[in-house]
Amino acid sequence: MNWKAQLIKYDGKSRIAIYFQKNYDWIDRIKQLEGSRWSQTLGVWHLPDTFENRMKFQINETSAKLPSPEGIAQIEKFKYWLLSKRYSDSTVKTYTEALKSFLAFYNEKQVAEITNEDLVRYNNEHIINNNLSTSYQNQIVNAVKLFFITIRETKIEIDKIHRPKRSIILPNVLSKNEIKQILTAHSNLKHKAMLSLIYACGLRRSELLNLKPLDVDSKRGIIIIRQSKGRKDRIAPLSPKILEMLREYYISYKPKTWLFEGQIKNTKYDERSLSNVLKQALTKANISKPVSLHWLRHSYATHLLESGTDLRYIQELLGHTSCRTTEIYTHVSTKSIQQIKSPFDDL
Secondary structure (H helix, E strand, O other): EEEEEEEEEEEOOEEEEEEEEEOOOEEEEEOOOOOEEOOOOOEEEEEEEHHHHHOOOOOOOOOOOOOOOHHHHHHHHHHHHHHHOOOOOHHHHHHHHHHHHHHHHHHOHHHHHHHHHHHHHHHHHHOOOOOOOHHHHHHHHHHHHHHOOOOOOOOHHHHHHHOOOOOOOOOOOOOOOHHHHOOOOOOHHHHHHHHHHHHHHHOOOOHHOOOOOEEEOOOOEEEEEOOOOOOOEEEEEEOHHHHHHHHHHHHHOOOOOOOOOOOOOOEEOOOOHHHHHHHHHHOOOOOOOOOOHHHHHHHHHHHHHHHHHHHHHHHHHHOOOOOOHHHHHHHOOOOOOOOOHHHHOOO
């Protein structure tokens, strides 16, 4: 299995990012390591920067190569520009980290001298040779294109920067019976309510944790998801069943600032704790699949499609900008496929 380890900055701390093609065995192994975390923003698993981890993942001076002083200054200017354009914090972090990787590769070359051929070389010698994903390569392309738009003196021709051919990866979907097993596994009302709300409204993890009590509009039967991905607000309908569960939860826990708070009042529920809530539910339900919280969102969309909901409504409910993103669920819906009779049955 090909992989690459690289030092990164995450929340101001030095971490070791582990890049590899999606592999559930490797994911399980990474999860077992102390302090391991998944970054949805960067699309990478990362570990504490310790001597043991550096030895284990062969971190050396080469893998820790930094951009030149000019490159570091340009990255700071780029970050300042992104903030002025009101890009989200996650996008700023993703783009600056991607640009840092690119400029570190050319830390002995002046930024104004970098050409399109240099980007091709970086793609081949760094991304492809290290078996990094096409999504990571796309992040580099996005960052580099946007960065060089802000640079006056450059040899880069923006229109000639090419993107990798995207691989089509189908979303992971659970059956309704599996969903029911997961959502009924916990007796703890808060745990049950969090997992149920993710599935019932197709929420992302961050969207659930950023909800406030006032975002639940029981009179209109909706929930308001504020400033989600792409700085967009949207609404999702609340079924009477999930609304009743939320009422019961609110009476029992009386949240103040956040709808789901941690052990300390007025603090958000922790992301890793929420992942552990799902993990415990899977164990109790005897489900061995490597289910993540996002599988519940995928399942919500697919089950809506299979029940006859128009794809345009699903796009709105999920907060997708492009209908092409939502159309991927047509490839995992089994409603039409199951009606096809196999010629094997006629033998």
